[in-house]
Amino acid sequence: MKIHEYQAKELFRKYKVPTLANGVATTVDGIIAEAAKLKLPVAVKAQIHAGGRGKGGGVKLAKTAEEVKKYANEILGMTLVTKQTGPEGRLVKTVLVEEGCNIAKELYLSFIPDRATSTVTIIASEAGGMDIEDVAANTPEKIIKVQINPTTGIKGFHLNQVAFGLNMPKEVLKEFAGVLRGLYQLFIDYDCSMVEINPLVITGDNHIIALDAKLDVDSNSLFRHPDIVAFHDPNEDDPLEAAAAKFNLNYINLDGNVGNMVNGAGLAMATMDIIKQVGAEPANFLDVGGGADAEMVENGFKIILSDKKVKGILINIFGGILRCDVLAQGVVQAAKAVNLNIPVVVRMEGTNVEEGRRILKESGLTLITAKNLADAAEKVAEIVK
């Protein structure tokens, strides 16, 4: 689960990672009032869960109170489009105002879990303020990686590797070590899947400041982090995805027009791939779970049908422990309950498949039965053409 910059900075302060004085508001008057408590100039920063805000016009430097008002009006309520939001952009509802500082050097610093080595990996670079993926691609020698085994935790030599790798001036070493220790502890305590600061700056008077903050918490760990759950911002949710989450469905909204409903994440991905292979585009990813039942299928239908792009639906269910006949009954019952008015192709395989197909056929519904996966994809592609 992603959180906003201002929320991440709250956590930073808790772990003694230095940030600048700031304030958050959701109205223009509020922004002006928060800015009035700070020293000018201030940065006016849109709070959305996407990178590239500066380039998209969501971050401005205000030198006067008039400029604060001007930028607050511009940024609040704007639809901010960045390379991470997609073309539809994101509506800005919250704004952070923050004091400036005298920047001597910009660095990049992040913590991520490394799946191959089961360590917490620090990635750091002197090329701060830039897109780290570009730095990695063009000048990989400028990237330092230090791996920390969580059973030992962060040690002095880890700190040295990062600090010397970044050519840190002597004067800031102690403060920098504190920042690294604080961020490591925050990372562990909050089950982070990413903490990124770009840029982390060294000021003219040799202090370290986290100018930006990006933080992502492992969704599987939320049961033990009620304070992170409280940070949830519904404004950032895709409405269909939020509705699906309420039904415990794994749903991702995509751009195509073939809705699909599958049991199992791997099979769902493979089904999307096969739809594309026959020249159509999937409208979504929807995994109703390996043990899907009639109610899950009905909820799945509801979500797919509320996506107005959908012109045809492909259901691909591999009946295992839950038998095909039971699933077929579920599909029929759900189709009747939701007043289905879009062509549906059903591919069903597994235990009791003949009985399942018979139920679909005799349901009186215009369900199109496919004999295998390839056939199903072609049939649905034909419908949406």
Add this chain to the structure above:
Amino acid sequence: MSVFLDKNTRLLVQGITGKEGQFHTRQCVAYGTNVVAGMTPGKGGQKMDGIPVYNSVREAAEATKPNASMILVPPPFAADAIIEAIDSDIALIVCITEGIPVMDMMRVKNYLAQKPQCRLVGPNCPGLMTPGECKIGIMPNSMGKAGGPVGVISRSGTLTYEVMHQLTEVGLGQTTCIGIGGDPINGTNFIDCLTAFNDDPETKAVVMVGEIGGNAEEDACAFIKANMDIPVVGFIAGLTAPPGRRMGHAGAIVSGGKGTAEAKIEAMKAAGVHHCDNLGKIGELAKKVF
């Protein structure tokens, strides 16, 4: 022959008295698996369908000498359950549970490294099946055809069933089918399974099903190129997955341009793996290759 489990497997079920635990224990018993014990803290002394239940893995291990454990406990307690099984030197630990925090698995994995006598499969996996002999996990009992000659390895549950079904349809049996799980950090990986299949005299070919995220498939391909004596058929799910989104499985995510299906398919082709670009035809391709 088979790998990891067979008719001599003696299974302990951790979390046997829960709803899932009871259901899947009964399914395993119905399949023919020898379930020797169950454990649920606080339920020691009870019986589940005649299977003795213990308060701890240690007690169960001393009393019934299991050589495998199946873990069906909720995510907040699952990492502890794995560590408890490792502590009792259970040889094969299969964790079905989905939703274990990555940080917990990181600690488990580092602890597991100190115990080479233990193998963990999963978490977030459907388990393993040696058709006709033994099943540990939640794979449907109707799946699979005994006698080999194909070994199956997959990160996804339903894709494992799909592959087993198609192999059976074209007349190819399976030695052992292994779901290694969809989490970013798991116990047994592709290379462990490939090594075991390569050493198994009855496994004559392997079907390997990967998906986006991480680079386990790329590592496996390097291994295949250098070491495998038997043919490998491969499939990768997620060509159409948008970057930065978790596709159901916690581990199935393309991030920072890494873990793409394209890169994995390239690696397969470069390693001489028979790559199948159409999931519907994986059985046919395996037949042809075999």
